[in-house]
Amino acid sequence: MDKTLLQQQVLDRLTEDLLQVEQAARAAHETATHEENIAENKYDTLGLEAAYLATGQARRAEAIRQAMLSWRRFRPQPYDAGKGVQLGALVCLVDVEDARQQRLLFLGPAGGSMTLLCGEQRVQVISSDAPLCKAVLGKFEGDEVSLQIAALRQHFELLWVQ
Template sequence: MDKLLLQQQVLERLADDLLQVEQAARTAHETATHEENIAENKYDTLGLEAAYLATGQARRAEAIRQAIAHWRQFRPRPYDASQGIQLGALVCLVDADDKQQHLFLGPDGGSMQLVSGAQLVQVISGASPLGSAMLGKCEGDEVSLEVAQIRQQFEVLRVD
């Protein structure tokens, strides 16, 4: 799998997300400031609700802009077994049921699935519970984390 190609896919997806969020923020702002949505009484809150939505969308847009900046500056390096898994690693984990999952450990804006060839690759950040549990691990190591009081265990099958 080509890490630079995956990085480009992440940037394209984030750019698409940013366009959608900016459009939603504009729409919410227009709704909030439209003359027909001026409150006529204390129960008429459409304009106020739209203003809250516009503020939330603007914050989300800023978070996406920051993620784009982090991904643009990011330079994935080849895997170095002496350091173990670091940001930029492509990791194949296997669980107790022999189910494999392919992960690309990135700087920010994770939780998206990409396709590389015929392979699904989940992008996660180093700050995520699984991402932080993998940092420093090597091929053959066990990764363990607890989610909702359920312990999950994986073996690091491959790292690129």
């Protein structure tokens, strides 16, 4: 599987997300500043609420821009069996209790958590700050990966790394 293609798909998705967030921010800003939404009393808060929404959308847009910058600078390296799993690795995990359940993960920088389709295969892109990414980093093929989520403990085997 081509990691450069996966990286481009992440950037494409982030670009789409940015366009949507920017459009929502513009609409919220227009609502906040429209003359019909000037507060007439203390209970008339439509303009204020729209301003808060516009601010939140602007922050989200900036976060997406930062994620895009990280992903543009990111250079996935080939797997080095001496170092174990590093950011940029494409890994296949299999559930220890149900070998039919396999997960393909692409480990990347912050801001890229999403699921992509590569041909017929689903690839989950996880960020460096995700608990599953932290659990996989430094592991080797054949190692067990254990993850605690609330009261549930999941166990996987690291089937292969690319």
